[in-house]
Each structure stands twice: as structure tokens, then as C-alpha cells.
Amino acid sequence: MSSTPLPRVRPRRLRETPALRRLVSETRLHPADLVLPVFVREGVSAPVPITSMPGVVQHSLESLPEAVDAAAAAGLGGVMLFGVPEVRDARGSGATDPDGILNVATRVAVEASAGRLVVQTDLCLDEFTDHGHCGVLDHRGRVDNDATLERYAAMALEQSRAGSELLGLSGMMDGQVAAVRDALDDAGFTDTAVLAYSAKYASAYYGPFRDAVESTLEGDRRSYQLDPGNRREGLREALIDIDEGADVVMVKPAGSYLDVLADVAAASEVPVWAYQVSGEYSMIEAAAAHGWIDRKRAVVESVRGIRRAGADAVLTYWAVELAEWIRNGDTE
Ligand code: PBG
Numbered sequence: 001m002s003s004t005p006l007p008r009v010r011p012r013r014l015r016e017t018p019a020l021r022r023l024v025s026e027t028r029l030h031p032a033d034l035v036l037p038v039f040v041r042e043g044v045s046a047p048v049p050i051t052s053m054p055g056v057v058q059h060s061l062e063s064l065p066e067a068v069d070a071a072a073a074a075g076l077g078g079v080m081l082f083g084v085p086e087v088r089d090a091r092g093s094g095a096t097d098p099d100g101i102l103n104v105a106t107r108v109a110v111e112a113s114a115g116r117l118v119v120q121t122d123l124c125l126d127e128f129t130d131h132g133h134c135g136v137l138d139h140r141g142r143v144d145n146d147a148t149l150e151r152y153a154a155m156a157l158e159q160s161r162a163g164s165e166l167l168g169l170s171g172m173m174d175g176q177v178a179a180v181r182d183a184l185d186d187a188g189f190t191d192t193a194v195l196a197y198s199a200k201y202a203s204a205y206y207g208p209f210r211d212a213v214e215s216t217l218e219g220d221r222r223s224y225q226l227d228p229g230n231r232r233e234g235l236r237e238a239l240i241d242i243d244e245g246a247d248v249v250m251v252k253p254a255g256s257y258l259d260v261l262a263d264v265a266a267a268s269e270v271p272v273w274a275y276q277v278s279g280e281y282s283m284i285e286a287a288a289a290h291g292w293i294d295r296k297r298a299v300v301e302s303v304r305g306i307r308r309a310g311a312d313a314v315l316t317y318w319a320v321e322l323a324e325w326i327r328n329g330d331t332e
Pocket residue numbers: 122124125126127170171205206207208209210276277278279
């Protein structure tokens with residue numbers, strides 16, 4: 001009588017108990033690998049909720065120190081600051097004003113952090129321009145790459161003076177890393193690090209963010225952000241930025257671009273981060289609010305997937321809450 005041979009190889013063996021699963025887990029989450037994006041709005045005294053991002057607020061300068069303190073207490077690796085100015089103009093003057101909201105917020109955050117986490121700043125013009133583009137426009141209304149580089153270089157100096165330790169270049173202009181690196185070095189800011197949003201795709205998932213910074217974008221960003229269908233180009237952008245001197249490269253958004261993230265992680269000699277963007281956040285929050293998805297499990301799985309694909313660190317709006325779950329052992 002012939003019986004079916006018993007399987008000799010049994011992957012399920014290592015899944016049998018929680019202790020075994022924990023021991024063989026390939027991807028652990030740690031608070032130090034998380035960065036919290038923080039919005040700071042000019043001219044308000046109390047935090048303002050962002051409708052399309054339930055649970056996320058625009059901080060005031062008054063509420064910012066507490067937010068930085070909470071992030072540090074949670075053991076996060078850093079905060080990434082975004083400014084929401086009261087007044088915007090064609091050149092984005094507020095970005096290079098030492099008293100502009102982002103530069104003031106940086107000083108406040110640096111003081112509140114007292115070295116406990118890395119204070120980082122978004123280096124882009126879109127929050128500061130009245131047309132909402134990431135650069136200045138030429139006489140035909142197109143984003144002028146090289147004129148924008150001069151603005152970024154000036155921004156970099158102000159952000160460094162304000163104490164930002166790592167500048168997040170998110171504008172997707174050609175040559176931006178080299179232009180900023182040279183400007184920093186010439187001014188003696190040789191220790192200010194540059195994070196390049198290398199592979200930043202023209203994504204629908206930024207929708208809620210535009211609410212968060214009250215962007216009034218005319219047109220779209222497809223002449224400078226990457227086409228969502230292009231994988232090879234994402235890697236190319238990262239390699240160019242590394243060549244120009246980027247200290248960290250990033251892929252953004254994260255969840256829909258895990259292949260690009262894996263490519264960059266395999267090729268990069270510098271740390272690779274990923275940005276889980278506003279739309280990725282709001283989709284899970286919305287589904288959870290309807291009771292259609294287990295919120296905690298979905299959040300943990302989404303961030304773990306990004307780490308598994310190769311991100312050394314993740315920018316996520318859940319950073320503080322997730323860090324708490326990690327500390328409680330809820331993510332294992
Ligand atoms: C540009 C910038 C954007 C985001 C971060 N930096 C918006 C854009 O390119 O339209 C999006 C972040 C998010 O959606 O969470 N300064």
C-alpha cells in the first residue's frame with residue numbers, strides 16, 4: 001500500500017510558536033528608524049487639524065516644542081519640518097527669510113530637541129510660492145530649473161543657519177544636490193547633511209499633503225517629478241544624487257514604489273529612506289474609521305513592508321504611535 005510521502009521540508013516549523021516567529025523575523029521595527037513629518041503654520045496660536053489627515057495637525061510655533069519633545073520621548077530618529085507661511089509670492093521669498101516660518105520653526109525645534117533627535121527641514125519652494133510650484137517660473141510659466149537652483153542654495157544657507165542638520169531636497173530639479181552641497185561648503189556648512197528625495201514620483205498620493213500645506217498648485221508637477229511607470233529612471237535619479245554628494249537618498253511615495261526602493265537599496269552606498277506619504281496615511285485611516293480594516297495591523301504591515309523592501313528609515317505620520325506599539329512589543 002503506497003501512502004503519500006510525508007513532506008521532509010516544512011517551513012511551517014518555524015511559524016509554530018510566537019517565540020519561534022519572533023526569533024526568525026527578518027524585519028524588525030525600531031523607533032530610531034522612524035522620522036515624523038511635522039507641519040508648522042505661521043500666524044496661529046493653537047494647532048489646526050488637517051481634515052484630510054485625521055489625527056495630524058498643523059502645529060503653531062507654540063505647540064511645536066511639545067511635538068518635538070513627544071517625538072524625542074518616543075525615541076524617534078528625527079523630525080522633518082514643513083512650513084506653512086501666511087504670505088506667498090512668485091519667488092517664494094519666505095523660504096529665504098531668516099524670519100520665515102520654516103527657519104523660525106527650525107530654531108524652535110532645535111532648542112526643544114536638545115540633541116535628542118535629528119532636526120531636518122524640507123527644502124523646496126512649493127510651500128512658499130503663490131503658484132504652488134517647487135521652483136520659480138520663467139517668462140513662459142515653465143519651472144526654471146537653473147534659476148531655482150539659486151533659490152535652493154540660498155534656502156540651504158538659511159536652513160543651516162537656523163540649525164537644520166539634514167536638508168531634505170524635495171524639489172526634483174536637476175543638479176539640486178550639487179548646487180546645495182557647493183553652496184553649503186562655500187559658506188562653511190561642511191557638516192550639514194543632504195537628503196535627496198531622489199526618486200520622487202508625480203503621485204496622486206500627495207493629495208492630503210497639499211491640504212496640509214494649503215498649496216494652491218496651478219497645473220501639475222509632471223515636468224519635474226517622475227512618471228509613475230518608470231522604474232529604471234528612479235534608480236538613475238538616485239545614482240545621480242549619490243554622485244552629486246547626497247548623504248541619504250529617498251524614494252517617495254513608498255507603498256506603490258517598493259520595486260524602485262528595492263532597486264535603490266541594492267545599488268546604494270548611502271542610507272536609503274522612504275516616505276510613506278499623506279495619501280498612504282489617509283487611506284488606511286479612512287478604511288479603519290469605517291471598520292473595514294484593522295488599523296494597527298495595517299499600519300504595522302505597511303511600514304514593515306517598506307522596511308522589508310530596503311528602507312533603512314521611514315518617514316511616516318504614524319511615527320510616534322508606532323514607536324509606542326514597538327516599545328510595547330505589539331509589532332512582533
Ligand atoms: C514638496 C513635498 C511634497 C510632499 C513632501 N514634500 C508635496 C509635493 O511634491 O506635492 C508630500 C508629502 C506627503 O504627501 O505626505 N515640498
